[in-house]
Amino acid sequence: MQQQQVPPEGGAGSADRPGSTQLGTDSEPGSRRVETGSGGRASGGQRFEASGITVRFGGLTALNDVSLHVEQGEVLGVIGPNGAGKTTLFNVVCGFTKPNEGSLTWRGEPLVGLRPHKLAGLGIARTLQGVGLFAGLTVVENVMTGLHAHAKAGFLSALLALPKSDRDERVLKERAMAALDSVGAAGYAGRYPGSLPYPVQKRVALARALVLEPDLLLLDEPAGGVGHDDMDELGETIRHLSGRMAVMLVEHHMDLVMSVCDRITVLDFGKVIANGTPAEIRENPQVLAAYLGDEDDDSGLADADSSPQEA
Amino acid sequence: MSDALTQTNKPDEKSLATEGSPQSGRAGGLLRSTLVRHVGLMLLALVGISLLLETVSPFRVSQLGELTYFIPAVAGLTVLTGLNGQISLGHGALMAVAAYTTSVLLDQESPLPFALIILIAVAITALVGALVGAAAARLHGPYLAGATLALAVGVPGLALYFEETLGGEQGLSVSPPRASPNFATFMADVTGESLSGQKFTAYLGWALSLLVLLLLSNLVVSRYGRTWRAVRDDEVAAELAGINLGRARVLAFVVSAACAGVGGVMIAIITRLTAPTTFTLVLSITLLVAIVIGGLGSLVGAIIGSLIVVFLRPFVTDLGAEGGLNAAQAANVAPLVFGIVLILVMLLAPRGLVGSVRFAYLTRQAARQAKAQR
Ligand SMILES: Nc1ncnc2c1ncn2[C@@H]1O[C@H](COP(=O)(O)OP(=O)(O)OP(=O)(O)O)[C@@H](O)[C@H]1O
Ligand SMILES: [Mg+2]
Numbered sequence: 001m002q003q004q005q006v007p008p009e010g011g012a013g014s015a016d017r018p019g020s021t022q023l024g025t026d027s028e029p030g031s032r033r034v035e036t037g038s039g040g041r042a043s044g045g046q047r048f049e050a051s052g053i054t055v056r057f058g059g060l061t062a063l064n065d066v067s068l069h070v071e072q073g074e075v076l077g078v079i080g081p082n083g084a085g086k087t088t089l090f091n092v093v094c095g096f097t098k099p100n101e102g103s104l105t106w107r108g109e110p111l112v113g114l115r116p117h118k119l120a121g122l123g124i125a126r127t128l129q130g131v132g133l134f135a136g137l138t139v140v141e142n143v144m145t146g147l148h149a150h151a152k153a154g155f156l157s158a159l160l161a162l163p164k165s166d167r168d169e170r171v172l173k174e175r176a177m178a179a180l181d182s183v184g185a186a187g188y189a190g191r192y193p194g195s196l197p198y199p200v201q202k203r204v205a206l207a208r209a210l211v212l213e214p215d216l217l218l219l220d221e222p223a224g225g226v227g228h229d230d231m232d233e234l235g236e237t238i239r240h241l242s243g244r245m246a247v248m249l250v251e252h253h254m255d256l257v258m259s260v261c262d263r264i265t266v267l268d269f270g271k272v273i274a275n276g277t278p279a280e281i282r283e284n285p286q287v288l289a290a291y292l293g294d295e296d297d298d299s300g301l302a303d304a305d306s307s308p309q310e311a
Numbered sequence: 312m313s314d315a316l317t318q319t320n321k322p323d324e325k326s327l328a329t330e331g332s333p334q335s336g337r338a339g340g341l342l343r344s345t346l347v348r349h350v351g352l353m354l355l356a357l358v359g360i361s362l363l364l365e366t367v368s369p370f371r372v373s374q375l376g377e378l379t380y381f382i383p384a385v386a387g388l389t390v391l392t393g394l395n396g397q398i399s400l401g402h403g404a405l406m407a408v409a410a411y412t413t414s415v416l417l418d419q420e421s422p423l424p425f426a427l428i429i430l431i432a433v434a435i436t437a438l439v440g441a442l443v444g445a446a447a448a449r450l451h452g453p454y455l456a457g458a459t460l461a462l463a464v465g466v467p468g469l470a471l472y473f474e475e476t477l478g479g480e481q482g483l484s485v486s487p488p489r490a491s492p493n494f495a496t497f498m499a500d501v502t503g504e505s506l507s508g509q510k511f512t513a514y515l516g517w518a519l520s521l522l523v524l525l526l527l528s529n530l531v532v533s534r535y536g537r538t539w540r541a542v543r544d545d546e547v548a549a550e551l552a553g554i555n556l557g558r559a560r561v562l563a564f565v566v567s568a569a570c571a572g573v574g575g576v577m578i579a580i581i582t583r584l585t586a587p588t589t590f591t592l593v594l595s596i597t598l599l600v601a602i603v604i605g606g607l608g609s610l611v612g613a614i615i616g617s618l619i620v621v622f623l624r625p626f627v628t629d630l631g632a633e634g635g636l637n638a639a640q641a642a643n644v645a646p647l648v649f650g651i652v653l654i655l656v657m658l659l660a661p662r663g664l665v666g667s668v669r670f671a672y673l674t675r676q677a678a679r680q681a682k683a684q685r
Contacts, residue, residue, distance in 0.1 A: 094551065120553030128551070134544035137537065144534075145541045149553035151534050155562070158533035159526050161346035165533055172534070195677050208552070 046072035046107060046215050048093075048246055053102035055088055055270075062088040063099070064270040070263075072215065075238060075247040077261035077278075079254075081290060084267040086250040087129055090218050093248075094119055094126055106216070120149040125214035129221045129250075131201045133193040139204050140189040143176035144169075146208035179211035180204070183237070199230045206237070216246045223253045235260050258282065266290065349528050353521045360517045364510060365502055372513055374621060379516025380406070380577035381617035383523040385601040386610055387570025390527060392599075393608025394536060395563040396543030397447060398455055401462030402571045403594035405443075407585075408466065409436040409575025414483040414585040415476060425488040429519070433572035440568020441561060448560040463595050467587035482586025485579050487512055516577045523573050528610055530566065539563050540608075593646055600649045604656050606663025615664055623648065 049069040055062045063085045070076040078086050091097040093104065095114035104111040106122060119126070125146075133142050153168035180186040183203040193201050202222060209217060219238070223231050231253065238260050241247055251257050257264065258278040266274040266281060268290040274281055281287055341347045364372055388402050412432040416423060423431075443462060447455050470477040477483065490498070490511040498506040530536055541549040542559045550556055579585050601620045605612025624645045631641035660667040 096547070096550075116547075116550035117553050117555045119551060126551050128548060132545055132548040132551075134541045134548065136540050136544050141537055141540075145537060145549070145552045145554070148534070148538065153534065155535065158535050159529055161344070161349060161529040161533070163344065163346075165529075166343070166345055169534065191677065191680075192673070208548075212553075 046246055047105075048216050048248075049105040050089075050093065051103055051105075053089070053092055053099045053104075055085070055092060055097055055099050062270050063092070063267075066102070066267065066270070066272055068265045068272070068275075070216070070246045070248055072244070072246045073242060074262040075242045075249055075260055077257045077264040078248060078250045078267065079252070079257055079264060079281075080267035083269075085270040086267060087220060088270075089267070090126060090220055090248075090250065093124070093218060120146075120212055120214075123212070123215035124218070125209040125212055125216070126218035127202075127205050127209045127220060127222060129224065131193070131198075131205050133201055133205055133208075135192065135194055137192075138189065139185065139191050139193060139196070140173060140176050140180065142193065142204060143179055143208045143211050144172045146179075146211040147172045147175060149212065150175075176207075176211055179207040182210070183207045184233075199226045202226055210241070214245055216248070217241060218248045218250075220250045221252065222249070223251055223256050231256055345529060345532060349525050353525045356521055357517065360521075361514070364513055364517075369507075369509065372507075372510055374625075376509065376513035376516055376581050378617055378621050379513065379520045380574045380581055381598070381601060381621055382520040382574070382614060383577070384571045384574030385598050385605075385617045385620075386520075386524055386527055386613040387567040387574075388598050389602040389605065389608055389610065389613045389616075390531065390536075390539070390570075391563050391567035392602060393606075394531065394543065395539040395560060397560060397563065398452070398599075399447075399459045399564075399567070400456055400592065400595045400599070401443060401459035401466075402567070402598050403590050403592065403596075404462045404466035405436050405440060405568050405571035406575035406578055406594065407470075407587075407590035408439050409433060409572035410579040410585045410590070411470065411477055411483070412436070413576045413579040414478075414485045417485055417488070417579075418483060429573070429576050432576050433569050436572030436575060437565050437569040440565045440571075443568070444561040444564025445557075447564060448557045460592070463590075463592050467590050470587045478586065480587065482584050482588075485583045485585060487580040487583060488515075512581055516581065519573050519577065523570050524610055524614075527566075527570065531610065535562070596646075597649065600653050603653055603663060606666030606669075609663065609665040609669075612663050612665035619652075620649070623652075 047069060048071070049067075051067045053063050053066040066085070066089060068076065068078070078089060080086055088097060092099050092102075095111075095116045095118070104114070106124070111122075134145065137145065151168055151172060153162075153165040156162075157165040157168075177186055177189060180189060183206050185200055185203045185207060188196055188200060188204070193204060196204070202225070206219075206222065209219075222238070223234055226234065235256050238247060238249065242262075249257065249261060258281075261278055264274075264276065264278055264281045265272055266284070266287050273290055274284045274287045276284070360375070364375060367375070384402055384406055388399060391397050391399060409432040412435050413428055416428045416431065417425075422428065443459065447458060450458055470482070471479055487508065489495075489508065490506055495506050495511075498511075538549075538554055538559050541552065542554060542556055546556055549559075578589065582589060597620055601616030602613060603616070604619055605614070605616030627644050627648045628641050631644035632638070636644065656663060662670050
């Protein structure tokens with residue numbers, strides 16, 4: 001594969017963590033999968049790499065020479081105190097923010113001139129901090145929107161309501177329902193998001209990201225505002241997903257991060273301050289210092305029960 | 312058949328099963344086709360309108376005709392504003408583009424067939440819509456309103472500038488197309504009286520209006536309608552879903568402009584005079600009033616809003632005249648009343664008429680569902 005040129009790696013980046021859940025261990029009932037609409041996509045090179053990413057907002061350096069990588073089958077945790085630059089990093093990966101320096105590589109090819117709407121076609125999906133559901137669309141329509149890149153019927157067949165358009169819609173709806181089913185939200189298909197409990201909304205948002213069967217999934221605080229039971233389930237879901245895709249997880253709930261991630265990259269003030277397995281990160285003095293320096297120590301790095309802080 | 316009807320509200324795997332089973336019926340299968348449902352509705356509406364046109368007084372016929380330049384334009388605007396979240400103060404100007412195109416093309420020695428004139432006028436309006444839409448796609452809220460306002464003010468000005476071809480302040484008089492002999496004989500045979508020019512115009516207008524409503528309702532329930540709403544609700548999430556925001560917005564603008572174009576064609580042949588005074592900002596605002604009253608984004612609401620606007624105007628103008636106002640003063644009563652109605656609707660029923668009814672229904676349904684789950 002590629003040369004390992006990620007600086008602060010410290011040789012700790014081993015992906016094969018003992019409990020690394022693979023396809024054999026999943027036994028959740030709701031794990032019926034959406035049919036893979038992306039047959040010959042996998043070519044072994046499902047590796048995402050960011051190197052030397054620097055982002056400046058005026059005088060503020062939100063990201064400073066950040067490098068990381070993640071590949072299929074692993075979950076990379078990205079943690080750090082509030083304002084560390086986690087969301088900004090995701091925004092760079094998604095093409096919302098152009099980095100001042102640095103480059104991205106996906107499946108062995110550089111991502112240049114990235115536009116957010118091209119992402120879905122590249123097999124990259126992301127959930128947003130908060131929920132980011134479409135308030136005026138029903139739950140199933142929300143998920144169908146996630147399949148936009150897969151819709152085939154063109155404008156003319158929609159305008160004239162040709163059978164092709166109906167058929168296309170039916171296929172999208174079935175795939176959306178299957179995705180909703182896989183997150184246990186199929187019962188809410190006809191409802192509007194605003195009328196649903198927050199954890200259900202989060203699950204719908206996850207279904208919208210998953211419906212495309214992405215190869216790289218970016219989760220920005222998926223457990224924000226989610227209760228304990230749901231969190232365990234979420235952890236299982238994420239572990240399960242990593243069998244089929246590369247996952248990058250931004251999360252403040254340390255017990256979730258520690259139990260789910262294969263490797264963790266820690267950001268503080270835009271800089272990577274540590275990189276390693278959960279066990280290593282837990283003991284890293286620099287990481288502890290960063291979190292302790294964070295006045296409203298909401299990370300719960302020490303005691304793993306932090307309350308959701310969500311804006 | 313009832314099976315198929317309930318299924319449209321309850322998306323699930325069973326839809327495949329019904330398709331396969333032969334005895335669940337042709338009708339059920341047909342009703343699942345969007346096209347069949349929508350065409351059926353429009354044909355019903357056409358029959359209803361025809362009955363109406365044949366039974367009401369000539370004055371009402373003229374009002375029903377007048378409706379047909381509002382309905383397409385209002386329907387197009389409600390899709391743009393209600394479903395895609397783009398406001399336009401320039402739709403009156405877009406109507407002007409179509410109206411002037413129609414008037415100029417009809418004013419030839421041997422004019423083109425009228426159907427072709429309609430197509431050309433609508434195409435040109437759509438093209439202007441594409442240009443405006445491309446500029447508008449980057450603008451939001453007040454900036455968008457401002458940009459489209461410039462259009463509303465600028466386009467009638469063009470008519471003054473190109474006085475030679477566009478008639479300047481006087482405007483262009485329009486000789487409306489006449490019914491084809493076949494259609495006239497057919498109508499005379501069916502109704503027992505000869506088809507008046509005014510009634511023919513009303514028929515033409517309704518045929519066009521229903522066609523516009525048919526195509527729009529197809530789009531609204533399709534992937535495109537969903538895409539427009541998604542872009543309206545959350546730009547970031549829409550982009551992540553793979554939607555090209557700019558393209559979606561421009562497309563909505565083009566579709567909406569084309570509808571305004573149909574309205575423009577009708578306004579030319581109904582008023583028989585295409586002059587700058589017809590296409591003032593008041594026209595654009597009247598269209599907005601209609602979509603707000605009816606309920607943003609609702610095609611049924613667009614029809615209701617148009618009805619209210621068209622029937623309320625002479626009513627309050629008369630009221631003003633009876634109340635002792637002179638003609639000029641009375642003419643200003645309508646915009647005033649529209650303004651008041653607009654404020655009342657926004658205060659009392661911000662979802663508009665159709666939106667309020669729909670919301671009440673959904674709330675009841677959700678409550679019932681919640682109760683059932685308990
Ligand atoms: N568009 C922007 N313009 C200017 N500054 C920004 C912008 N986006 C983010 N920032 C700043 O960059 C820094 C990193 O923000 P970011 O949202 O990436 O943090 P985060 O790690 O996601 O925090 P949180 O845990 O609170 O979500 C913050 O100081 C933030 O104020
Ligand atoms: Mg963040």
